[in-house]
Amino acid sequence: MAVSQAPIVLKLGGDVVAGPYLGAIATDVVALARSGTPVVLVHGGGPQATALQKQLGQTPNIVGGRRITDQATLDVMKMTLAGKVNVDLCAALVAAGARPVGLHGASSCVIRAVKRPPLVVSGGGPDPIDFGFVGDVTGLHHELLSLLLGAGYVPVLACLGADEAGNVYNINADVVANQSAIALGARSLFLVTDVPAVLRDVADPTSRIPRLSLADGKKAIADGVVTKGMIPKLEESFAAIAAGVRAVHIVGRLQPGDLAREAAEPGSVGTVLVP
Structure with missing residues (x-):
């Protein structure tokens, strides 16, 4: 069957996959899929990769919050992202009644990428940094994803890309x-984090900001309301909106039903970012 509506793209960090809220998230993914809303999952695995590097005697090399990926680190990312984290997430979805299909960049180049050129990054000094086997996304395998979504499966994408020559990149x-949200014309993108929303006071979960426009978000950053890791999330999210994604939701610490409720009533659970 064909995909009848635009999908929701759901991004889970590695800490979320390993955390206590995964069961609730999986239950809501099933509910969304059964209601006719296609869902694509994207996951990271930074904490798991760092832990494995240390077990193997490697020292993670992170500059400006970004992991430099040499060959040994790339091997760890393959084992972590396309291995343990992807399997654990798919297993949780299966347990909830979903039909997940785990994929990575080299799965028929479902995430096409090229090597990122050396860049100057904040926190990395004045000179361009070569991040090694780190890639930039150039496209998705639409036919494969549409085939899976149309048949009722949930694609689960590990954040590894690949090119036509078989080179694999950490992303x-x-x-x-x-x-993915831009390429698929997603109706919304959900970023599931370890905090419940964008907060006016990071120590007070009741200080949730339900809705942020682009102008509001820039002001919140300038005023110091939004700090640390939430700043790049907002900046990247507004870039996605500028490229055509209709809404980005920042949510976390989800209970059963929260994800579906936020999808139906934007801003009711987390923070919805809009143009």
């Missing part, structure tokens, strides 16, 4: 999720 999961 930030937020970037893969944003690019």
Whole structure:
């Protein structure tokens, strides 16, 4: 059968996959899929990769919040992202009654990528940094994803890309999720984090900001309301909206029903970012 409506793209960080809320998320993915809403999952695995590197005697090399990926690190990312994290997430979805299909960039080049050129990054000094086997997304395998979604499956994408020559690249999961949402014309993109929403006070969960426009978001950053890791999330999210994604939801610490409720009533659970 054909996909009848635009999908929802759901991005889970590695800490979320390993955390206590995965069961609730999986239950809601099933509910959305059964209601006729196609769902594509994208996941990271940073904490798991760092832990495995340390077990193997490697020292993670992170510059400006970004992991430099040499050959040994790329091997760890393959084992972690396309291995343990993808399997664990698919298993949780199966247990909830979903029909997940685990994929990575080399799965028929479902995430096409090229090597990222050296870049100057904040926190990395004045000179361009060569991040090694780190990629930039150039496209998705639409036919494969449409085939899976149309048959009722849930694609689960590990954040590894690949090119036609078989080179594999490590890619930030937020970037893969944003690019997937843009390429698929998603009705919305959900970024599931370890905080419940964008908060006015990070120590007070009741200070949730239900809705942020582009102008509001820029002001919140300038005023110091939004800090640390939430800043790049907002900046990347507004870039996705500028490229055509209709809404980005930042949610976390979800209970059963929360994800479906936020999809139906934007801003009711987390923070919805709009143009």
